[in-house]
Amino acid sequence: MSIESRSRRTLMRDKANGKIAGVCAGLAEYFNIEVWLVRIIAVTALIFSSSFVFVIYVAMWFILDEKKPDPVSHSQHTVGVKTKVWQAGEPPQRAFHDIAREFQDMEQSLQKMERYVTSNAYKLDRELDRL
Secondary structure, three states: OOHHHHHOOOOOEOOOOOOOOOHHHHHHHHHOOOHHHHHHHHHHHHHHOOOHHHHHHHHHHHHOOEOOOOHHHHHOOOOOOOOOHHHHOOOHHHHHHHHHHHHHHHHHHHHHHHHHHOOHHHHHHHHHHHO
8 A cells, every 4th residue: 555545545335344333444444454343343442331331433424424335236246355374365375475485584694683683793782882
């Protein structure tokens, strides 16, 4: 997501993906997280906070504007692109490759830190810090 698209984001209700008023779906889209997770958090908060969360939900229902439906999504069924391995159902080979690359990057960082800690520069820096 680019900086321009982040600054232009607005919090809106998403009735197309919502169950009641689209507040949780709008929050999920705004924070770029799964809708079910927002719903679980909202229900849990409702159970443990008496009626405060309910009042906030109703207030957001009336305050937030409704997101206008996308004309493309109504004319044909679209499939959203998932970005995480556990969301996308990627083939195991690609998931393994991605994980191996992440471990390789971490290994290189660890080697760089190890070289610094075992070098004379690290010993000199520690001695200067003690002064």
